[in-house]
Amino acid sequence: MNSINRAVEVFFSIGSNINPEKNIQFAIDQLRNFFIHLEYSSIYRTEAVGFKGDYFLNLVAKAVTEISPEIIIKKLRKIEADTGREVGTGQFSSRTLDIDMILYGDRVDELIRVPRDDINLYAFVIQPLAEIYPKGIHPTSGSQYSNLWEQFDKKEQQTERISLQLS
Numbered sequence: 001m002n003s004i005n006r007a008v009e010v011f012f013s014i015g016s017n018i019n020p021e022k023n024i025q026f027a028i029d030q031l032r033n034f035f036i037h038l039e040y041s042s043i044y045r046t047e048a049v050g051f052k053g054d055y056f057l058n059l060v061a062k063a064v065t066e067i068s069p070e071i072i073i074k075k076l077r078k079i080e081a082d083t084g085r086e087v088g089t090g091q092f093s094s095r096t097l098d099i100d101m102i103l104y105g106d107r108v109d110e111l112i113r114v115p116r117d118d119i120n121l122y123a124f125v126i127q128p129l130a131e132i133y134p135k136g137i138h139p140t141s142g143s144q145y146s147n148l149w150e151q152f153d154k155k156e157q158q159t160e161r162i163s164l165q166l167s
Contacts, residue, residue: 008105041128
């Protein structure tokens, strides 16, 4: 049986706290080479969560694609590795680059981890996601991303929009 591929909106959380301007620009450049059309949110500066470390810069990017999620994930791991990211250093540690596919259309799939739990857990994910996709609906909760951000406890995780321009 042949399946017809259909274009889906895919969202990525991108963050870095080691040479963040350089590494985030590298990630955006690589994603632009992989996806025909790429949009991204503002960039937010946030404190490290779960460990003591330098501030992170974070954003969310959106692409429309027919590429399978498995191929996308392999590409994301390669982009991270190309910045010198060391895998296995722990979830809560400094990093050159962290790119996660947080949404793949409305797909719910534990194996590829979409939607990512990070959407509900971290201000540095939900705030830029709500900025770029405010009327989008979370596939499991049915809530709009703008409402999820509005209801998020902002006291524990502070974010600051910064005016860093990506080329």
